[in-house]
Amino acid sequence: xxxxxTRIDDLLASVTADLLDGDPQRFQDNxxxxxxxxxxxxxxxxxxxxxVLPERIHFAFHQNRLTPTQALRELVQIVQVAARQRGxxxxxxxxxxxxxxxxxxxxxxxxxxxxxxxxxxxxxxxxTIRDDGQVNPLSVVDVSQGVTRLYxxxxxxxxxxxxxLLRDFIPGYDGDGMIPCIVVPSERSSVFRQAKExxxxxxxxxxxxxxxxxxxxLAIHDxxxxxxxxxxxxxxxxxxxxxxxxxxxxxxxxxxxGGVGKMRFSQIKSLLRLSDEALELxxxxxLDERKLRPVLLxxxxxxxxxIRQIIDFKLTSKxxxxxxxxxxxxxxxxxxPNDIPTSALRIAKVAQAATAxxxxxxARALIKRTxxxxxxxxxxxxIQKLLADAEQYLTE
Amino acid sequence: xxxxxxxxxxxxxxxxxxxxxxIAFGLTAVLRRAGASNSRVLLVDxxxxxxxxxxxxxxxxxxxxxSLYTVLMADRQAAPQVLANCIVPSTxxxxxxxxxASPMLEGAERELIGVAGAPYxxxxxxxxxxxxxAAVVIDTRPSxxxxxxxxxxxxxxxxxxxxPRYLETVGLMSVINKINEVREGWRHPNLRIxxxxxxxxxxxxxxxxxxxxxxxxxxxxxxxxCGVIPANEAVxxxxxxxxxxxxxxxxxxxxxxxxxxxGQLVRQMAKAGA
Numbered sequence: 001x002x003x004x005x006t007r008i009d010d011l012l013a014s015v016t017a018d019l020l021d022g023d024p025q026r027f028q029d030n031x032x033x034x035x036x037x038x039x040x041x042x043x044x045x046x047x048x049x050x051x052v053l054p055e056r057i058h059f060a061f062h063q064n065r066l067t068p069t070q071a072l073r074e075l076v077q078i079v080q081v082a083a084r085q086r087g088x089x090x091x092x093x094x095x096x097x098x099x100x101x102x103x104x105x106x107x108x109x110x111x112x113x114x115x116x117x118x119x120x121x122x123x124x125x126x127x128t129i130r131d132d133g134q135v136n137p138l139s140v141v142d143v144s145q146g147v148t149r150l151y152x153x154x155x156x157x158x159x160x161x162x163x164x165l166l167r168d169f170i171p172g173y174d175g176d177g178m179i180p181c182i183v184v185p186s187e188r189s190s191v192f193r194q195a196k197e198x199x200x201x202x203x204x205x206x207x208x209x210x211x212x213x214x215x216x217x218l219a220i221h222d223x224x225x226x227x228x229x230x231x232x233x234x235x236x237x238x239x240x241x242x243x244x245x246x247x248x249x250x251x252x253x254x255x256x257x258g259g260v261g262k263m264r265f266s267q268i269k270s271l272l273r274l275s276d277e278a279l280e281l282x283x284x285x286x287l288d289e290r291k292l293r294p295v296l297l298x299x300x301x302x303x304x305x306x307i308r309q310i311i312d313f314k315l316t317s318k319x320x321x322x323x324x325x326x327x328x329x330x331x332x333x334x335x336x337p338n339d340i341p342t343s344a345l346r347i348a349k350v351a352q353a354a355t356a357x358x359x360x361x362x363a364r365a366l367i368k369r370t371x372x373x374x375x376x377x378x379x380x381x382x383i384q385k386l387l388a389d390a391e392q393y394l395t396e
Numbered sequence: 397x398x399x400x401x402x403x404x405x406x407x408x409x410x411x412x413x414x415x416x417x418x419i420a421f422g423l424t425a426v427l428r429r430a431g432a433s434n435s436r437v438l439l440v441d442x443x444x445x446x447x448x449x450x451x452x453x454x455x456x457x458x459x460x461x462x463s464l465y466t467v468l469m470a471d472r473q474a475a476p477q478v479l480a481n482c483i484v485p486s487t488x489x490x491x492x493x494x495x496x497a498s499p500m501l502e503g504a505e506r507e508l509i510g511v512a513g514a515p516y517x518x519x520x521x522x523x524x525x526x527x528x529x530a531a532v533v534i535d536t537r538p539s540x541x542x543x544x545x546x547x548x549x550x551x552x553x554x555x556x557x558x559x560p561r562y563l564e565t566v567g568l569m570s571v572i573n574k575i576n577e578v579r580e581g582w583r584h585p586n587l588r589i590x591x592x593x594x595x596x597x598x599x600x601x602x603x604x605x606x607x608x609x610x611x612x613x614x615x616x617x618x619x620x621x622c623g624v625i626p627a628n629e630a631v632x633x634x635x636x637x638x639x640x641x642x643x644x645x646x647x648x649x650x651x652x653x654x655x656x657x658x659g660q661l662v663r664q665m666a667k668a669g670a
Binding site: 007008010011012013014015016018019035036037038040041144146147149167176177178185 | 422425426429430433473476477480483484485490493524525527528642643646647651652655656658659662663666
């Protein structure tokens with residue numbers, strides 16, 4: 001058999017030598033090229049720090065439980081429910097776009113949920129692609145194996161989803177199901193390149209930045225980056241890692257993160273200490289790192305509740321800091337074993353009082369103590385929840 | 397643009413499947429040796445007999461869910477993805493992929509008659525994935541059927557294998573006319589006759605020699621001859637062993653002739669791409 005394969009080689013070599021005609025580079029082309037690729041052959045990167053779809057859909061899609069069309073249908077359904085609750089039902093996704101003749105849509109008090117905003121942005125992009133064509137190609141890496149052709153998106157996931165929306169949800173599509181892509185040879189692809197592309201663009205959330213930092217740390221410490229979707233615990237492995245052990249990579253990692261300093265890098269990475277629910281909320285609502293930093297001081301069990309309050313009351317980073325420092329004091333007090341915290345005793349005393357204070361006085365007192373109406377409302381809501389929970393204990 | 401070679405002749409037994417499979421394998425092997433960044437070649441078998449499928453994949457029992465038939469019956473929008481899903485690896489080379497035929501293709505023609513756009517049911521989805529390959533080679537059935545028209549409409553280059561026998565050469569003009577008809581009538585200007593491939597030539601047979609000389613001296617057909625494959629028992633044995641002629645006997649005359657032909661095709665591809 002080896003003899004035979006040598007003979008094939010000899011035969012092919014004679015043809016090839018003739019073909020190359022003294023120019024050995026003639027057929028070699030490792031340049032980055034733009035190609036039109038069938039939409040179905042392109043897939044978003046499951047480990048990409050910047051997540052476009054809500055977490056539940058993101059995981060279902062990357063675990064192949066949803067097709068791209070089904071994933072978008074789920075998103076549309078979420079938005080439909082949210083829109084109906086807000087009294088703005090729609091039957092066609094195009095109705096989400098602001099009408100040029102209707103100024104009321106753009107009034108500042110109309111607050112869109114993150115999902116509504118996401119779908120609206122994607123539809124806007126899809127309509128632009130439909131009307132003007134896709135100007136910027138996606139960048140993809142050829143990850144084909146055998147007969148299975150597959151390209152993994154490096155940048156341009158929003159354009160990918162916009163193309164699916166256009167194809168399956170928006171009338172008037174007359175394309176051929178192809179999408180222009182810059183095909184990056186797999187040997188040129190790296191987490192550093194992807195990080196640079198990500199950080200060079202605006203709108204990367206603090207949580208996405210934290211995931212990005214984690215990916216870079218994991219990569220330089222030779223952790224294997226999986227092909228499928230990963231949980232937050234995968235990124236949290238980076239909490240145990242730092243740049244000190246890999247000084248030769250420090251500059252390139254910080255540059256890939258957009259030129260941040262070591263301290264800032266560490267602050268961003270620390271966000272991964274937030275609980276899963278808090279991470280999802282913070283990512284979805286694009287909360288700033290400075291607002292999230294104080295939350296890390298608290299017990300993970302209350303992270304999500306605090307994040308909700310930050311979102312609901314639009315707290316500033318200063319307000320979040322005050323809120324969290326006060327909560328931290330309460331937590332420290334309650335850590336005394338077999339001892340009822342002073343704050344709890346105070347509430348019990350108020351409950352026992354023969355004459356309850358007037359609501360007006362309570363409101364004034366709260367504002368006086370917190371110095372802020374929003375913070376006062378946060379405190380009041382916390383007490384409401386606390387009293388409800390306490391009543392539950394009594395019932396049990 | 398990816399070159400799509402179709403091997404066609406309405407006469408049976410002229411070496412269409414043999415040539416299609418060996419050209420496909422030769423292209424991928426030569427491109428790889430030349431260091432091409434993409435040396436993948438797709439072999440599309442449109443002949444319900446599935447001979448090309450059998451020798452390159454080791455089986456010919458593909459059916460309603462995993463063959464060209466599946467592609468032809470698929471929803472128009474889903475067809476490119478269905479086609480990509482139906483492609484299987486060959487046993488000859490990791491970069492030679494096969495879209496297998498199925499005995500069900502026999503009935504497909506009947507099922508598709510009267511269906512709008514039926515002749516484009518291969519060309520349309522194939523055009524969406526062709527750029528994944530350095531070249532595509534289509535084997536057709538021995539008739540001027542809807543399936544053959546589909547192959548021609550999907551192709552950029554037609555190669556006409558022909559045996560050097562009187563009746564075969566007489567029929568040659570009707571094949572060429574058919575190709576021209578598809579190019580003009582179906583407005584498919586990209587289709588060109590890439591060459592006439594003389595197969596099974598036995599120089600000991602006086603008639604073969606005479607007809608070859610006649611063809612070579614013909615003002616038009618002579619220029620179209622792209623290769624001469626000698627009659628060679630090794631081809632049959634290679635089929636029997638499900639091997640390419642290059643793997644079965646690299647030094648036999650047929651191997652050398654196919655290597656010459658493949659070299660010529662690759663040179664054309666390189667010239668067109670330059």
